[in-house]
Amino acid sequence: MSVSAKGKVFLVGAGPGDPELITVKGLRLLQQADCVVYDALADAALLSHTPPGCEVLYVGKRAGNHAMPQEQINELLVACASRHACTVRLKGGDPFVFGRGSEEVLALLKAGVPCEVVPGITSSIAGPASVGIPVTHRGLSSQFTVFTGHEMPGKAESGLDIPAIAATRGTKVILMGMSQLRSTLQALIAAGMSPDESAAAVQWATTPRQKWVKATAGTLADAVEGVLGSPAVVVLGEVVTLADALAPAVPVRPLAGKRIVVTRSREQASALSARLREYGADVMELPTIRIVPPSDRQDFAEAVVDSPHYDWLIFSSPNGVKKFFEAFFAVYEDIRELGGARIAAVGPGTAAELKKYGLMVDVMPRKAVAEELIAEFDRKGDEFGGVANVTMLWIHSEKGRDIVYKELMKRQAIVDECIAYNTVPEMDDPTGARSRLTSEGADIITFTSSSTVHNFMAMNIPLPEGCRVASIGPITSATLKEYGIEPAIECEKHNIENLVDSILKSETN
Numbered sequence: 456m457s458v459s460a461k462g463k464v465f466l467v468g469a470g471p472g473d474p475e476l477i478t479v480k481g482l483r484l485l486q487q488a489d490c491v492v493y494d495a496l497a498d499a500a501l502l503s504h505t506p507p508g509c510e511v512l513y514v515g516k517r518a519g520n521h522a523m524p525q526e527q528i529n530e531l532l533v534a535c536a537s538r539h540a541c542t543v544r545l546k547g548g549d550p551f552v553f554g555r556g557s558e559e560v561l562a563l564l565k566a567g568v569p570c571e572v573v574p575g576i577t578s579s580i581a582g583p584a585s586v587g588i589p590v591t592h593r594g595l596s597s598q599f600t601v602f603t604g605h606e607m608p609g610k611a612e613s614g615l616d617i618p619a620i621a622a623t624r625g626t627k628v629i630l631m632g633m634s635q636l637r638s639t640l641q642a643l644i645a646a647g648m649s650p651d652e653s654a655a656a657v658q659w660a661t662t663p664r665q666k667w668v669k670a671t672a673g674t675l676a677d678a679v680e681g682v683l684g685s686p687a688v689v690v691l692g693e694v695v696t697l698a699d700a701l702a703p704a705v706p707v708r709p710l711a712g713k714r715i716v717v718t719r720s721r722e723q724a725s726a727l728s729a730r731l732r733e734y735g736a737d738v739m740e741l742p743t744i745r746i747v748p749p750s751d752r753q754d755f756a757e758a759v760v761d762s763p764h765y766d767w768l769i770f771s772s773p774n775g776v777k778k779f780f781e782a783f784f785a786v787y788e789d790i791r792e793l794g795g796a797r798i799a800a801v802g803p804g805t806a807a808e809l810k811k812y813g814l815m816v817d818v819m820p821r822k823a824v825a826e827e828l829i830a831e832f833d834r835k836g837d838e839f840g841g842v843a844n845v846t847m848l849w850i851h852s853e854k855g856r857d858i859v860y861k862e863l864m865k866r867q868a869i870v871d872e873c874i875a876y877n878t879v880p881e882m883d884d885p886t887g888a889r890s891r892l893t894s895e896g897a898d899i900i901t902f903t904s905s906s907t908v909h910n911f912m913a914m915n916i917p918l919p920e921g922c923r924v925a926s927i928g929p930i931t932s933a934t935l936k937e938y939g940i941e942p943a944i945e946c947e948k949h950n951i952e953n954l955v956d957s958i959l960k961s962e963t964n
């Protein structure tokens with residue numbers, strides 16, 4: 456982001472709820488934001504895309520408290536623009552559909568602040584779609600009307616023309632309609648809408664908390680009583696009858712309603728989080744570690760420069776691969792400079808990372824554990840003429856276990872170390888995940904390495920009541936047991952896919 460004399464504010468539509476339903480442009484702006492202002496409808500998971508140091512301001516409702524008044528939000532945005540080059544004002548759905556987005560733009564322009572609107576997917580369309588209800592369908596509905604259910608029908612200051620809405624054809628969608636639902640539906644029926652008109656309400660559409668009911672205009676208010684609350688989209692019209700036929704096109708969510716905590720570093724969390732979200736889990740990212748350069752950068756740089764002279768390169772983690780090649784390509788331009796070294800990886804995740812550079816592995820155990828890597832060398836070593844007197848570069852993290860080094864040295868290999876990165880406790884908590892874990896609890900908390908366990912324990916957050924622990928493998932489980940925690944779920948193959956499968960298995964049994 457080029458820094459201008461005065462910053463710019465982007466009003467970005469966050470989409471209906473699922474954090475994957477933001478636009479590519481919205482995501483890019485979040486990734487380069489210096490400041491983000493958000494409220495209750497924008498999923499907190501989106502904030503994990505913000506760069507470190509980004510100022511994050513919440514202006515929505517907090518338990519029992521009102522949201523910040525609109526005038527104050529407007530002033531806040533102007534103030535943000537005076538401090539930051541790129542402020543993202545994140546708004547649920549589309550910023551210009553009942554979001555007061557246009558008021559914010561007018562206030563910003565009046566104050567001379569440059570701004571830009573980035574549209575989003577509105578809940579008025581995505582909400583019905585998330586349960587298989589299209590707002591239009593040839594032969595059933597050629598128009599749709601979206602209106603607010605927040606204004607008291609019949610009141611003089613109401614901008615709504617209920618009789619006209621009742622009389623118009625096609626699909627009707629009500630936003631902010633839950634608190635006045637009964638009176639709105641009564642008014643529509645009094646104005647001529649058939650009480651038998653098909654109707655549905657979808658709460659927390661596209662999120663793990665999604666719930667919905669199907670009824671008729673005459674029965675919907677009773678059907679939602681005590682079952683559904685705000686925020687919900689209400690949809691009226693014949694299109695509602697398509698929901699059964701279209702249900703197979705709606706995502707299946709075996710982990711729906713389960714809150715699962717991901718403790719990996721921010722840069723590594725996304726693959727695991729995305730898989731869990733695909734199955735409908737309410738993923739809470741609570742990074743416990745951060746990946747930083749090694750303490751001795753000079754040593755690392757020299758090891759990378761010398762790397763083409765080794766017989767073997769041994770990679771102990773996907774991060775090691777990433778950091779090694781970042782440094783490698785800072786020095787060399789061509790992958791062929793690496794020479795003809797053989798390559799070993801500690802497991803499939805590391806091998807997959809190597810494959811991104813077009814490199815295949817010669818030795819890899821099925822389980823990603825250092826002991827298994829050594830066993831694999833013992834089994835396959837002869838194919839390569841053994842390891843004695845062979846030069847090896849072991850690329851790993853500063854805090855890694857030294858089994859690989861010791862065991863290979865024992866076998867007379869000549870091993871040098873290349874410490875490619877270090878892990879330190881994560882201090883930032885931009886999404887407020889820590890306090891939410893304490894106040895709202897979780898169903899499952901995942902640990903993907905011993906360091907995630909140690910660092911989580913150092914945060915002193917008690918494990919919520921009834922929360923089960925999922926471990927990526929035996930070493931991580933052993934670390935958990937040191938703290939007196941028995942993992943309820945342990946995966947066999949020590950990789951993310953298998954961890955997700957193990958969670959699915961335990962939840963669907």
Ligand code: SAH
Nearest residue numbers: 472548549552577578630631659660687688
């Ligand atoms: N700009 C937003 C609407 C803001 S008004 C948009 O384009 O979607 C707030 C209303 O939006 C809520 O009262 C509810 O009716 C609806 N809404 C927003 N997100 C929703 C969701 N995930 N599920 C159901 N309704 C939602």
